[in-house]
Amino acid sequence: MTDTTYIAFLRAVNVGGRTVKMEPLRALFAELGLRDVRSYIQSGNVFFGTDETDRAALTARIEQHLESALGYPVPVMLRTVAEVEELVAADPFAGIEVTPELRLCVVFLSEPLPADYVFPVHSPKGDWDILGATPGAAFVVMHLRNGRLGANPAAAFPKSYGGQGTARFFHTTVKILAAARKS
CATH class of the missing domain: 3.30.70.1280 (SP0830-like domains)
Structure with a gap:
């Protein structure tokens, strides 16, 4: 094997x-x-x-x-x-200008989001936007307010979502991938 x-x-x-x-x-x-x-x-x-x-x-x-x-x-x-190589190569945040007020996050999912979930999803307070998702990850732009991150974007997943998620900044995901490639 x-x-x-x-x-x-x-x-x-x-x-x-x-x-x-x-x-x-x-x-x-x-x-x-x-x-x-x-x-x-x-x-x-x-x-x-x-x-x-x-x-x-x-x-x-x-x-x-x-x-x-x-x-x-x-x-x-x-x-x-x-x-993870495929996720990074897809560049899910292409065209988004990174500023000191923005953080780009990947939420790794245990289960795909429901097929009828419509993107993008914007938080009512304007502190995050879920741009899209694959079966294994959601792509989130976090907007800092007063220098701090707001609510967890996973809270926006529909009530019918029975899975879990864990977030990593996109730049950290790239570094994790580089470290994982080393033998």
Whole structure:
């Protein structure tokens, strides 16, 4: 079987008092028999190799192990390096001028948004715009107000959305991809 390199985007790691050092986090992934486990920055980005082909089962196994070890749920969005390469190459924010008042975010999704969801979606307060989505990610422009980010754009997902999401700035996603490509 072919070894696939995955990027695990973890939600709720090192926020809200849920602190996890990267060395113990890498060890938890290694305990699952995953190979070449590495991490990038403290916000829950883990790279690993595996020949497992059932992504849903692998995701569930990782989530169960993390919850058991850490004592709280950690939603995991798994993407292959190729999938993140495709996302970055698509340049979902093309034509948007980056300013000090804007942040470009990718929200990695556990489930696709409903097919009838119409883009773009604008927040009532004007603090974010969801420009579009693929089955695995939503593309969000955050508008800073008084130098601060406003509400979480995932709150705009329809009530019928049963999935989870975790956000990364687009420029950070590019850096995560570069780090994941290194062997």
